[in-house]
Structure formats: C-alpha cells, structure tokens
Amino acid sequence: MTATLQRESRSRTRVWSVFALPGIGWLIGFFLISVYAVMAVAFGSADPFLKTAIPAWNPLEWDFTTMSDVLDEVFTGYLRKVFVRTFAFVGLALVGCIAIGYPVAYYAARKAGRRKGLLLAALVLPFWISYLMRMLAWTNLLQPDGLVNQFIGWFGLPDDRTWLDGEWHTVVIGLIYGYVPFFILPLYSTLERIDGRFIEAGRDLGASSFQTFLRVTLPLSVPGLMAASVVTILPMFGDYYTNSYLTSGSPKTEMVGNQVEYYLRIVGQPQRGASLVLVLMAMLFVLMVYYMVTTIRQQKAADR
Amino acid sequence: MSASRRDFLARSTQLGVLLGAGVPLLQACGGDDKKTSSGKDPIADGLSPEKGPLRIINYADYVNLEVIADFEAEYGVKVEISTIDTDTEATTKLASGAIKADVHHSMAGTSIGNLIAGGLIQPLNRSYIPNFANVISTFNDPWYDPGARYSVPYTFFGTGIGFRTDRIDRALVDEQGWDTIWNATDFKGEVSVLDDEREAFTMAMLRRGVTDINTTDQAIIDQALADVSELIDLVNVKVNIEAYKDIPEGTTTVAQTWSADLIAGAAGYLPEGVSDEVLGFWHPPAGEYVVTNDSMGVLAAAESPVLAHLYLNYLLDNEVAEKNFSWVGYLPAIAKLDADYVIAAGYVPEHLRNCVPTADEISKALFLKPLGAEGDAKYEDAWARFTAGG
Numbered sequence: 001m002t003a004t005l006q007r008e009s010r011s012r013t014r015v016w017s018v019f020a021l022p023g024i025g026w027l028i029g030f031f032l033i034s035v036y037a038v039m040a041v042a043f044g045s046a047d048p049f050l051k052t053a054i055p056a057w058n059p060l061e062w063d064f065t066t067m068s069d070v071l072d073e074v075f076t077g078y079l080r081k082v083f084v085r086t087f088a089f090v091g092l093a094l095v096g097c098i099a100i101g102y103p104v105a106y107y108a109a110r111k112a113g114r115r116k117g118l119l120l121a122a123l124v125l126p127f128w129i130s131y132l133m134r135m136l137a138w139t140n141l142l143q144p145d146g147l148v149n150q151f152i153g154w155f156g157l158p159d160d161r162t163w164l165d166g167e168w169h170t171v172v173i174g175l176i177y178g179y180v181p182f183f184i185l186p187l188y189s190t191l192e193r194i195d196g197r198f199i200e201a202g203r204d205l206g207a208s209s210f211q212t213f214l215r216v217t218l219p220l221s222v223p224g225l226m227a228a229s230v231v232t233i234l235p236m237f238g239d240y241y242t243n244s245y246l247t248s249g250s251p252k253t254e255m256v257g258n259q260v261e262y263y264l265r266i267v268g269q270p271q272r273g274a275s276l277v278l279v280l281m282a283m284l285f286v287l288m289v290y291y292m293v294t295t296i297r298q299q300k301a302a303d304r
Numbered sequence: 305m306s307a308s309r310r311d312f313l314a315r316s317t318q319l320g321v322l323l324g325a326g327v328p329l330l331q332a333c334g335g336d337d338k339k340t341s342s343g344k345d346p347i348a349d350g351l352s353p354e355k356g357p358l359r360i361i362n363y364a365d366y367v368n369l370e371v372i373a374d375f376e377a378e379y380g381v382k383v384e385i386s387t388i389d390t391d392t393e394a395t396t397k398l399a400s401g402a403i404k405a406d407v408h409h410s411m412a413g414t415s416i417g418n419l420i421a422g423g424l425i426q427p428l429n430r431s432y433i434p435n436f437a438n439v440i441s442t443f444n445d446p447w448y449d450p451g452a453r454y455s456v457p458y459t460f461f462g463t464g465i466g467f468r469t470d471r472i473d474r475a476l477v478d479e480q481g482w483d484t485i486w487n488a489t490d491f492k493g494e495v496s497v498l499d500d501e502r503e504a505f506t507m508a509m510l511r512r513g514v515t516d517i518n519t520t521d522q523a524i525i526d527q528a529l530a531d532v533s534e535l536i537d538l539v540n541v542k543v544n545i546e547a548y549k550d551i552p553e554g555t556t557t558v559a560q561t562w563s564a565d566l567i568a569g570a571a572g573y574l575p576e577g578v579s580d581e582v583l584g585f586w587h588p589p590a591g592e593y594v595v596t597n598d599s600m601g602v603l604a605a606a607e608s609p610v611l612a613h614l615y616l617n618y619l620l621d622n623e624v625a626e627k628n629f630s631w632v633g634y635l636p637a638i639a640k641l642d643a644d645y646v647i648a649a650g651y652v653p654e655h656l657r658n659c660v661p662t663a664d665e666i667s668k669a670l671f672l673k674p675l676g677a678e679g680d681a682k683y684e685d686a687w688a689r690f691t692a693g694g
Binding site for chain 1: 390392419492496541681688690693
C-alpha cells in the first residue's frame with residue numbers, strides 16, 4: 001500500500017517536473033548559449049574591413065589577449081575608475097530605492113486597506129510610458145530654467161543649479177527614478193504575505209510598534225528586500241542610457257555600460273566590448289552567489 | 305612625412321577597391337553563402353525599374369519624407385526606410401543580413417572603402433544617374449572612392465566652432481580659433497565637443513598645428529588625448545552631437561560642431577523671440593578645414609538595383625535636392641545650391657554664409673580617412689579613456 005503511494009507520488013513528481021521544461025529550455029537558449037556566444041565574441045576576432053565580430057566557437061581557438069588587456073585596465077588602469085564609479089552609482093541608487101521603496105511597499109502591503117488596488121495600479125502606471133520618454137522628460141525638468149529649479153527656488157534655495165552637465169547625483173536620481181517601481185513590487189508581495197499574527201504576537205509580548213517592526217517585520221521581509229535588490233541592481237549595472245540622457249555625455253559620469261556600448265555599437269571592437277561584458281558578469285555573479293546562498297540558508301531555517 | 309602618409313592611405317583605399325573586385329572577403333564574416341559580390345559588375349544599361357518596394361537604410365530625420373512621397377508617386381513604388389544610429393551599426397547590420405536594403409543613404413567617407421572591400425556595395429551604372437552632372441565637381445573624384453564608381457555624394461559639411469554671439473565676442477573667436485574651446489572657462493558646463501574620436505582628437509591636433517590628421521603616431525594621439533582630457537576640468541566639457549539644438553536653445557555656448565548644425569539650428573531650433581543673429585560659426589582657414597561628406601550607394605544585395613539607381617538620380621535633381629535641404633538642413637553636394645543661392649533663397653542667414661564650404665575650401669580641405677582596424681583602434685582606445693574621465 002505504502003509502496004504504491006510512493007510510486008504514485010514519484011510518478012506525479014515526474015509529471016510536475018515536465019512543467020520546468022520551458023524554463024530550462026529558456027535558460028539554455030537565452031542564457032547559457034547567449035553567454036557562450038559572448039565568450040566566443042570576446043575570445044574571437046573581428047573582420048578587418050567591416051569590423052564585425054568573428055566569434056571563435058571552438059574553445060581551442062580562443063584568444064585571450066583582449067581579455068587580459070581589459071583585465072589590466074580594470075584592475076590597474078583607466079577602467080578601474082569606471083568600475084568603481086558604476087558600483088558607487090548603483091550602490092547609492094540602491095540605498096535610495098530602499099529609502100523610498102520600503103515605506104511605500106510597507107504602506108501598500110499592510111496599511112493601505114481598500115486603497116491597495118489603486119496604489120498598486122499607480123505603481124505600475126509609469127511602465128505605460130517608455131523609459132526613454134521618461135528620461136527625456138527629466139532632461140526638460142532639470143534644465144537650468146526648468147521646473148525643478150523653479151520648485152526649489154520657492155524654498156529659498158538657489159534656483160540656478162545645473163543638473164545636466166555631468167553631475168553624479170543626477171545620474172543616481174535618474175537610476176532611482178527609473179528602477180524604484182521594480183524594487184517596490186517584489187518587496188510588496190513579500191510584505192503582504194507576512195502573517196499578521198507574528199506582528200500581533202510581538203505586540204502582545206510587549207514590544208513597541210517600532211521594536212516589532214525591527215525584530216519581526218524587517219527580518220521577515222529580508223527575502224523580499226534581497227529579491228527586490230537583485231531585480232533592480234542587475235539592470236542598473238548594465239544601464240547606459242540613463243547616464244547618456246541625463247549628462248549630455250559628460251566624461252565625469254561614464255558607467256561600464258557606456259564603455260560596452262562604445263566598443264560594441266559605436267566603433268567596431270566587439271572583442272573588447274564582449275570582454276567588458278564578461279568582466280562585469282563575473283563581478284555580478286559573485287553578488288548572485290551571495291544572494292543564492294543567503295536565500296537557501298533562510299529557506300532551510302524556515303523549514304526547520 | 306605627412307604627405308607620404310597620406311599617399312599611403314590613398315593607396316590603401318585603392319587597394320581596398322581592387323580587393324573588392326577580386327577577393328571575396330565575406331567568408332570572414334562567418335557566413336558561407338553570403339551575397340558575395342566578388343567581381344560584381346554594374347547593372348546593365350536600359351533595364352526597367354523593379355516594382356519595389358525600395359528599401360533604404362538611413363539615419364533618422366536625414367531625408368525629407370515629402371521627397372520620399374514624391375518619389376513613391378512618380379515611380380509608383382513603396383519606399384521603406386530602416387533607421388540606424390551609427391555608421392558602424394549600418395555596416396554591422398548589413399554585413400550580418402539583419403537589415404536588407406537597396407540603398408545605403410548615408411555612408412561615411414571612412415566606411416566606403418571598407419564597404420567596397422567587404423563586397424557590400426556594388427559599382428554604379430552612371431547611365432541611370434544623369435543628374436550626377438549636377439554634383440559639385442570636386443566630388444567627381446573623391447578620395448574615398450576614386451572616380452566615384454561606387455557612390456554619389458549626399459550631404460557635406462565642415463567642422464568648426466558653433467557659438468553664441470550674444471555671449472562670446474565673434475572677434476575673440478576669430479582671434480583664438482580652436483583655443484576658444486579651451487579658454488571658455490567662463491562657460492563651464494556649456495561647452496561641448498563632437499562625440500566622435502576622430503573629430504575631437506583632430507581638433508586638438510590642429511590646435512597644436514598638426515595637419516597630418518590621419519596620423520597613427522601614438523605620441524600625437526596621446527597628446528591629443530591629454531589635451532582633450534584637460535577640457536573636463538577646464539570647462540566641464542559635454543560630449544555629444546546635439547549642438548544643432550543646444551546652441552539655439554542656449555544650453556551650450558561654445559561647441560565644436562558641424563557647419564550644417566548652425567544652418568539646421570537657425571531654421572528650426574531657436575526658441576520664440578530669439579533671433580538667428582545669436583548663432584555664430586567659425587572654421588579654420590582653407591588647408592586646415594576638415595570637410596566631411598556622406599554618400600549614397602547601392603547595396604550589392606539589392607533586390608531592386610535599378611530602382612535604387614533611379615532613387616540616387618532623383619536625389620541629385622536640383623529641385624529635389626533643394627526641397628530635401630529645406631527640411632534636412634544639411635547641404636547637398638549640388639553645384640547650383642552654393643552659398644549665394646541658399647542665402648538668396650532664404651535657407652541660410654547671411655551671417656552664417658561661412659557654414660557653406662566654398663569650392664576652394666573643399667578642394668583644399670583635410671579629410672578624415674580610414675586608418676585600418678589597428679589605426680582606428682588607437683583613436684578608439686584613447687577615446688574610451690577620455691570618456692571614462694580622462
């Protein structure tokens with residue numbers, strides 16, 4: 001009897017695992033093969049006249065000269081500045097996303113009541129307008145005689161600030177603005193799922209509402225925070241258009257994405273562009289591993 | 305030395321032409337049965353045009369859509385335009401087959417040799433293009449395409465300084481020349497240079513009196529990099545190709561830019577109530593003046609090559625060229641549309657007369673030539689350093 005049940009459940013597991021196939025197919029097609037293609041380009045060559053990539057599909061033919069040049073520049077040369085700047089911009093933007101996104105997600109998930117639907121709709125609303133349109137709108141708002149300067153002028157602050165000629169904070173603000181909705185949504189879903197009885201228990205046991213938040217809600221929302229951070233910082237690391245639009249191409253705010261764009265799209269040195277992509281990926285991979293290890297650990301703790 | 309360098313480059317371009325005629329280079333692109341145009345001849349005389357559609361590859365807003373509509377009506381065909389952002393993007397997409405087209409509307413001079421060598425464009429049959437007679441004679445035998453066998457010129461323009469006459473004295477710009485950019489410390493954040501490694505570094509070289517602008521001497525390039533990088537702290541330089549609107553709108557005061565940008569700026573980008581008198585242009589004297597032109601060509605893989613020839617001919621018609629110019633703002637290389645004509649017709653204000661390179665200036669002009677993958681890479685890598693923050 002038990003044996004039959006076990007066999008049945010095993011075959012059922014097999015049926016369910018079929019559901020993973022599209023995902024696995026997607027992963028192989030659009031991740032593994034793509035990454036391999038990037039490697040083949042990075043370690044390949046380029047057509048001398050048309051400057052198009054000639055990928056080296058056979059790993060035995062891989063040529064690592066460009067990659068070693070790039071690595072030299074990243075660790076000791078001019079690219080170090082670009083990588084440090086990129087990490088700083090993304091780090092600051094992440095802090096901004098948490099500062100703005102957490103309270104909003106918290107309110108929407110736990111306090112909004114009947115207004116919840118409306119609030120969620122409002123959060124999705126910016127996606128109805130293309131990202132580039134929104135960035136172009138910012139360039140208008142941030143002009144020397146634009147609305148932003150007029151607005152801060154009302155508070156007696158100097159209203160002749162320049163925003164668009166290579167200011168790092170403009171880029172950070174742009175990144176926060178562009179990505180904060182992506183941050184709020186996953187966080188919202190985690191916060192909403194927190195069992196209210198935990199919070200009640202905290203309060204019953206004498207904790208103040210702030211203490212309850214700190215010791216119950218916040219720890220329980222860590223998985224959501226992590227997921228939201230991953231979802232926002234990964235695209236931010238590759239972002240180049242926010243920067244191009246908001247600084248008129250100032251050399252002071254160049255990010256890694258801009259260098260990749262230059263080598264791949266503007267001039268034909270595909271090996272160099274692809275090598276930069278791989279270096280950035282390797283760095284992000286370290287962050288991803290950290291994320292996965294913590295999530296697995298948390299899962300285990302929860303199962304216990 | 306500089307003369308021999310230039311000779312060498314001219315010869316290497318010609319070599320490219322020969323290669324295009326004999327050696328199929330396209331296996332190198334990874335494809336096996338690509339449209340190899342090795343030994344491709346021009347199309348025969350007297351063929352009737354295909355039914356279309358005519359597929360064009362071009363930058364956005366770089367042709368008057370009314371002209372396109374007129375062509376469609378005249379020949380009873382549909383025209384489809386694919387837009388590209390950069391010259392490299394056009395080459396890459398045409399080479400990979402990502403874009404299929406009949407007409408390349410705007411080939412850079414630096415690319416034409418490569419497009420020929422790569423077998424991407426076909427030689428033209430001039431019998432379909434009688435309007436070639438309208439072209440400024442200096443373009444009959446351009447450096448990038450000896451004998452103009454593969455291309456007809458589209459637009460041309462020179463590189464100089466665009467500035468606001470209400471903020472900076474015209475006489476001062478004339479006196480300082482290229483130093484104006486380095487001395488514009490009163491206009492921090494309102495100074496820009498062209499987002500193009502060759503153009504920007506050439507400016508720095510000319511400022512130091514180096515006229516061999518196609519040099520691949522690393523020391524000269526490094527000096528140019530150092531000079532241009534100074535601009536980051538001196539004037540908080542911006543790097544873009546948007547002076548055509550930024551100078552009229554006033555967010556840029558001094559810019560290294562193309563002459564055509566001032567013409568376009570005067571025509572369409574001045575805020576209400578601002579006179580075109582605020583726009584000024586300076587360029588170096590003939591002999592140090594870099595003149596660039598874009599060209600049109602027919603792709604080797606064209607499915608409507610006859611129609612494509614007719615389109616090239618159409619754009620070289622005096623009246624069509626004028627109509628196109630009136631909207632695009634970039635001067636066509638048409639002899640009739642000289643400075644006197646375009647000023648009298650009201651397209652260009654008199655005080656921007658120097659935005660129209662004269663025949664003399666074109667014949668003495670410096671040209672940015674392709675330097676081969678290695679030579680180009682020297683400029684590109686230096687540029688990546690500059691845009692990274694110097």
